[in-house]
Amino acid sequence: SQTIHQWPATLVQPVGSPLSLECTVEGTSNPNLYWYRQAAGRGLQLLFYSVGIGQISSEVPQNLSASRPQDRQFILSSKKLLLSDSGFYLCAWSDSGGAKDTQYFGPGTRLTVL
Amino acid sequence: QQQVKQSPQSLIVQKGGISIINCAYENTAFDYFPWYQQFPGKGPALLIAIRPDVSEKKEGRFTISFNKSAKQFSLHIMDSQPGDSATYFCAAKNEGGSEKLVFGKGTKLTVNP
Numbered sequence: 001s002q003t004i005h006q007w008p009a010t011l012v013q014p015v016g017s018p019l020s021l022e023c024t025v026e027g028t029s030n031p032n033l034y035w036y037r038q039a040a041g042r043g044l045q046l047l048f049y050s051v052g053i054g055q056i057s058s059e060v061p062q063n064l065s066a067s068r069p070q071d072r073q074f075i076l077s078s079k080k081l082l083l084s085d086s087g088f089y090l091c092a093w094s095d096s097g098g099a100k101d102t103q104y105f106g107p108g109t110r111l112t113v114l
Numbered sequence: 115q116q117q118v119k120q121s122p123q124s125l126i127v128q129k130g131g132i133s134i135i136n137c138a139y140e141n142t143a144f145d146y147f148p149w150y151q152q153f154p155g156k157g158p159a160l161l162i163a164i165r166p167d168v169s170e171k172k173e174g175r176f177t178i179s180f181n182k183s184a185k186q187f188s189l190h191i192m193d194s195q196p197g198d199s200a201t202y203f204c205a206a207k208n209e210g211g212s213e214k215l216v217f218g219k220g221t222k223l224t225v226n227p
Contacts, residue, residue, distance in 0.1 A: 032213050034214075041222075042219070042220075043203070043217055043218070043219040043220050044158070044203065044217045044220075046214060049214060051213060059214075090157050090158070092157075094213065101146040101163075101207050101209055102163065103160075103215055104160070105157035105158045106157050107156065107157050108155070108156065108157045110155070
């Protein structure tokens with residue numbers, strides 16, 4: 001069965017510090033991968049998605065970036081965090097084959113920027 | 115045209131009652147409509163999904179009703195329980211188009227005991 005992991009689970013970082021959040025998926029090959037941000041009590045904002053290694057589509061211009069160095073690894077980064085980067089970051093995957101509509105979410109990373 | 119409008123923003127229901135959450139869309143190319151359930155501090159989990167070839171899908175106490183002509187779909191939770199208290203998101207996708215899901219803004223459901 002497929003499993004999606006995110007770490008760290010929680011993170012407190014000062015303004016201006018760098019960021020690296022990691023997401024890995026097990027039990028599937030060539031998944032579509034997604035990064036979402038959820039502000040407190042708000043909806044899901046799609047940040048990036050990837051349909052293959054090195055293929056990243058950005059949805060929202062910001063100081064965040066994403067990379068996909070391996071087939072089942074998706075990384076969200078920032079060189080300098082802003083207060084507005086605080087939120088709940090969710091990674092998701094979907095099948096790139098037949099059953100490609102459903103997205104499965106990871107447990108999330110709670111980021112607080114102080 | 116890519117929006118999915120979800121209502122209400124919050125909903126309070128008594129135990130045993132029926133919870134109803136509504137969503138509307140504009141893009142007629144959408145052909146996959148899932149609902150996600152999210153508990154505090156957790157990632158959203160797929161609850162139930164429907165395609166436009168049927169008008170209703172039921173899984174246990176959860177039912178999706180789909181009205182293609184009105185471009186609306188709704189989630190009904192029968193015999194609502196306190197354990198159903200969560201935030202619910204509707205979404206839509208065009209299978210032949212983008213790989214992205216378009217999400218509604220969410221409904222916070224509280225079921226009082």
